[in-house]
Every structure is written in C-alpha cells, then in structure tokens.
Amino acid sequence: MEVQHKGHDGGQTETMNILLTGGAGYIGSHTCVILLEHGHHVIVLDNLCNSKAASLKRVQKITGKNILFYQKDLRNKSEVNEILKNHSIDAVIHFAGLKSVAESVDQPLRYYQNNIDGTLVLCEAMQANGVKNMVFSSSATVYGNPSTVPIKENAPVGPFNPYGRSKLFIEEILTDLYLSDKSWNIALLRYFNPVGAHPGGLIGEDPSDLPNNLMPYISQVAVGKLPQLQIYGDDYETPDGTGVRDYIHVMDLAEGHLNALEKLASDPGLVTYNLGTGKGYSVLEMVTAFEKASGKQIPYKIVGRRPGDIPTCYADPSFAEKELGWMARRGIDEVCADAWQWQYMNPKGYV
Ligand code: NAD
Numbered sequence: 304m305e306v307q308h309k310g311h312d313g314g315q316t317e318t319m320n321i322l323l324t325g326g327a328g329y330i331g332s333h334t335c336v337i338l339l340e341h342g343h344h345v346i347v348l349d350n351l352c353n354s355k356a357a358s359l360k361r362v363q364k365i366t367g368k369n370i371l372f373y374q375k376d377l378r379n380k381s382e383v384n385e386i387l388k389n390h391s392i393d394a395v396i397h398f399a400g401l402k403s404v405a406e407s408v409d410q411p412l413r414y415y416q417n418n419i420d421g422t423l424v425l426c427e428a429m430q431a432n433g434v435k436n437m438v439f440s441s442s443a444t445v446y447g448n449p450s451t452v453p454i455k456e457n458a459p460v461g462p463f464n465p466y467g468r469s470k471l472f473i474e475e476i477l478t479d480l481y482l483s484d485k486s487w488n489i490a491l492l493r494y495f496n497p498v499g500a501h502p503g504g505l506i507g508e509d510p511s512d513l514p515n516n517l518m519p520y521i522s523q524v525a526v527g528k529l530p531q532l533q534i535y536g537d538d539y540e541t542p543d544g545t546g547v548r549d550y551i552h553v554m555d556l557a558e559g560h561l562n563a564l565e566k567l568a569s570d571p572g573l574v575t576y577n578l579g580t581g582k583g584y585s586v587l588e589m590v591t592a593f594e595k596a597s598g599k600q601i602p603y604k605i606v607g608r609r610p611g612d613i614p615t616c617y618a619d620p621s622f623a624e625k626e627l628g629w630m631a632r633r634g635i636d637e638v639c640a641d642a643w644q645w646q647y648m649n650p651k652g653y654v
Pocket residue numbers: 324325326327328329330331348349350351352353354355375376377378397398399400401402417421440441442443494495496497
C-alpha cells in the first residue's frame with residue numbers, strides 16, 4: 304500500500320506523517336480513519352499477530368486515502384530504524400502490544416518481552432532519528448482496584464497482573480526517558496473500556512479467539528455464534544450487583560489521539576490523561592442496551608466472579624477535557640448500535 308500525498312490541512316495542526324505501531328488492530332484501525340480524515344499521512348507498522356491487513360484495506364475504503372503498511376515486528380531494531388529513517392515521521396502513536404490479562408498471567412515472559420522490548424526498540428530508533436513525539440496506549444488497568452471513583456490521573460497505581468504491570472513499566476520507562484531529555488513530548492493515554500465500532504460496519508473489534516471482554520462476547524451471543532453470556536458475579540457492591548465499567552466508544556477514543564497529537568505540537572513535555580466517559584454502567588445495563596440496539600435477546604447465566612475483577616471502575620476525564628478540549632460524545636446506545644452493525648455485517652470478523 305502506498306501513501307498518497309494529497310496533503311490537505313486537518314484544521315488546527317499542519318499535516319503530519321504519523322507512524323502507528325499496532326495500527327492494524329482494533330483501536331489503531333479506528334484511529335487511522337480519524338487521522339486520514341484530518342489530512343494526516345499514516346504509516347502503519349504491525350506484525351499482524353492479533354489483527355489482519357484487511358482492517359487497513361477497509362480503512363482505505365472508508366476514507367478513500369492510502370496507508371503505507373509495513374508488516375514488521377516492532378522488536379526488529381534494524382527494520383524499525385529503517386522505517387523511521389526513510390519517512391519523515393513527526394509523531395508516533397504506540398499501540399503495539401499484547402493485551403489479554405488471562406494470557407499474561409500464563410505467559411508473563413512473552414508479555415514483558417513483547418510489550419517492553421518493543422517499546423525499548425521503538426524509543427531507541429526514535430531517538431536515533433530525532434523523532435521525539437509519542438502517544439502511548441496505556442490503560443486504566445494501571446490503577447488496579449481504585450479506592451475511590453471517579454478515578455483521577457493522580458490516583459495511586461498498582462496493577463495486579465503482568466499485562467497491567469507491563470503498561471505501568473512502560474509508563475515509567477517513558478517518564479525516565481523524558482527526564483533524561485526534556486525535548487521529548489509524550490502523552491500517556493489511560494484508556495478505560497474501549498467498545499463499539501466505526502458506524503457503517505466496515506471495521507470493528509475482531510477477537511482471534513473466544514472473546515475475553517464483555518462487549519465482543521455479547522455481540523457474538525447476539526449473532527448466534529455463542530450460546531449465552533456468562534455474567535461474572537452479581538454480588539458486588541454495585542447498584543445491581545454486577546461489575547460497573549466506563550465503556551468508551553472507540554471513535555471517541557480515536558479522536559482523543561488526534562487531540563493528544565495536537566497537544567504534543569504545543570511542546571507539553573510528559574503528560575498523562577484518562578480517556579473515559581466519566582460514567583459507569585453495569586454488566587446488566589450493557590446487556591439491556593445491547594438487546595435494545597440489536598432487537599435480539601441475550602441469554603445469560605450468572606456465574607462466579609472472575610479472578611482479578613474489580614467491582615467498579617470509571618474515569619474522571621475532566622483533565623483531558625480541560626487540557627485537550629476532548630470529551631466522549633457517544634453514549635452506550637450508540638456503542639451498542641455500532642457494535643451490533645459491525646458484528647451483524649461481519650459475523651466471522653474480517654474473514
Ligand atoms: P489489538 O490487539 O487489536 O492491537 C494491537 C496491535 O499490535 C495488533 O494489531 C498486533 O498485531 C500488534 N502487535 C502486537 N505486538 C506487536 C509487535 N511486537 N510488533 C508489531 N505489532 C505488534 O489491541 P487494541 O485493542 O487495538 O489495543 C491497542 C493498544 O491499546 C494495546 O497496547 C492495548 O494494550 C491498549 N489498550 C487496549 C484496551 C482495550 O480494551 N482494547 C484497553 C486499554 C489499553
């Protein structure tokens with residue numbers, strides 16, 4: 304795939320060449336759409352270990368713009384260096400990583416190796432090529448079990464699984480890098496629960512295995528791929544006893560990356576933002592919303608709690624609103640309608 308240098312300005316910032324590691328994945332592909340629609344040039348590096356190149360073809364179909372795609376592993380020093388050397392990259396959005404909590408408990412070394420080594424290689428290559436603007440995909444999982452909600456960015460951190468710790472370690476590595484050289488500009492974005500899909504049903508979340516997360520699981524029950532949802536516990540201290548989370552539409556999240564890039568252009572140093580909606584919904588509320596959006600019944604069974612789950616987690620996103628001028632605009636009805644459209648139009652994902 305080739306970049307087309309059509310170059311129209313996206314409003315507030317100059318047209319940028321943006322490298323997206325992991326850009327073929329769920330959040331990356333949606334962010335590609337937003338960046339291309341704002342006139343930026345997108346270069347994707349992804350080894351497709353948890354995604355398909357078809358997602359990028361669909362992005363090109365949605366936007367009518369081209370993407371330059373490198374199917375490479377982020378841990379390959381010379382290749383990452385070549386890409387940074389050969390393109391005049393203005394900023395990197397670093398999505399690439401393994402993200403299953405359960406898998407990280409079984410295979411901690413693989414998780415640390417992939418997520419941390421990949422980041423080190425990327426930072427070295429960026430440094431060597433004088434590219435010092437980075438947006439990093441962190442997670443609300445760094446807060447562990449929060450003592451109060453909504454969660455502010457200065458709340459104590461304490462993830463309790465290898466995946467979450469890999470995110471926190473990377474945040475610390477990037478902080479040390481910034482402290483050693485303050486010409487870096489780094490935005491650490493702590494995502495809450497990304498859900499939904501681009502409206503139109505062409506791109507969405509495509510779990511390669513049995514879904515771990517609630518929304519893709521509900522979608523697959525609705526479309527008849529899975530027989531019923533298991534709800535992990537109804538005895539939490541929440542209004543209906545089921546877990547409460549901050550479900551953020553992936554398009555709102557994708558837009559947050561554009562705001563973060565615009566912030567980096569103003570030379571802010573190292574900054575951390577929660578990207579969430581500020582509202583919490585229970586599992587049962589999400590089931591009801593999905594039934595309404597899809598017109599399908601979602602059979603479910605209450606089972607025991609999932610190890611490592613917390614009762615309640617939602618963001619205080621006011622800092623991002625104040626500093627980035629960003630806020631989530633889409634609610635759970637839109638989340639469910641868009642997730643359903645993607646699932647209904649692509650019952651087997653990108654296959
Ligand atoms: P995803 O798995 O769909 O995308 C990650 C992409 O990174 C995949 O396309 C994968 O092939 C690629 N990748 C992984 N290791 C790589 C490597 N060594 N070299 C090159 N490419 C590699 O996941 P996503 O949901 O889009 O998440 C993107 C980022 O956001 C991840 O870092 C994830 O940890 C983080 N995050 C996700 C969520 C969520 O719920 N989806 C929540 C918080 C944070």
